[in-house]
Amino acid sequence: MSVKIKIPASAILTAKDGMLVLENGNRCSRCDRTPAAYFETHRLKYQVGLRKKSIYSKKFDISRRYQLKIAICEICQQSDFLAQPDLLDRDGSELGRIVQFHALTRMLGGLLAALGFLLLTPFIPEGGILQPLKQIWQIPVAVGVIVLLLTWMSQRKYHQRVLADFEQKHPGFIAPHRGQVCTIVLEDEKDPSLTALELTLENEAWAKEAASINQWDCATTTEPVPDTK
Numbered sequence: 001m002s003v004k005i006k007i008p009a010s011a012i013l014t015a016k017d018g019m020l021v022l023e024n025g026n027r028c029s030r031c032d033r034t035p036a037a038y039f040e041t042h043r044l045k046y047q048v049g050l051r052k053k054s055i056y057s058k059k060f061d062i063s064r065r066y067q068l069k070i071a072i073c074e075i076c077q078q079s080d081f082l083a084q085p086d087l088l089d090r091d092g093s094e095l096g097r098i099v100q101f102h103a104l105t106r107m108l109g110g111l112l113a114a115l116g117f118l119l120l121t122p123f124i125p126e127g128g129i130l131q132p133l134k135q136i137w138q139i140p141v142a143v144g145v146i147v148l149l150l151t152w153m154s155q156r157k158y159h160q161r162v163l164a165d166f167e168q169k170h171p172g173f174i175a176p177h178r179g180q181v182c183t184i185v186l187e188d189e190k191d192p193s194l195t196a197l198e199l200t201l202e203n204e205a206w207a208k209e210a211a212s213i214n215q216w217d218c219a220t221t222t223e224p225v226p227d228t229k
């Protein structure tokens, strides 16, 4: 059993700095441990007025990015780092900074390698202004591949270090699921009390209390929270 919280558009529209934060007395939203000093982050879009729908694109009258941040404890954050690091909240925590650094170096390595291969293609014509660069296309490719390789090695090193520490301190820990979100596209903004986001959490008591604190509707559901790991 889990609980589905119905978050109204008004809560999203009034969220400070585009961040909708869900907390409940410093308890972890997954395992109830305290303190819950970290966050599970969902990067979402508030969308109103679907105008055009095709296989390739959807257009809306209003489309605005925001983040839903749900309080979690350090153990759940470490568990996320091990299972799905790319989804980790990049909020300045040590693990968040490591993930951010790896994302940056991976992007740089990929861009350099892509630039090298682009120089090799006919898109950069022979004898053009970029001819000197075209002749050294191997350099950005090689540097890019080295950066990607170093990033991969660094990721493995941090993963193994955190995993060894985690298994020693929390043997047999079964990680609870992340919350499951479902964005609802509104027809218009006439009624901000309409549900714009549904959030399903496994921790029933925590979810009901959090909904009550915010005066949002919620209901117990038998739908399992999908395993995103």
Ligand SMILES: [Zn+2]
Residues within 6 Å of the ligand: 028, 029, 030, 031, 032, 033, 072, 073, 074, 075, 076
């Ligand atoms: Zn936890």
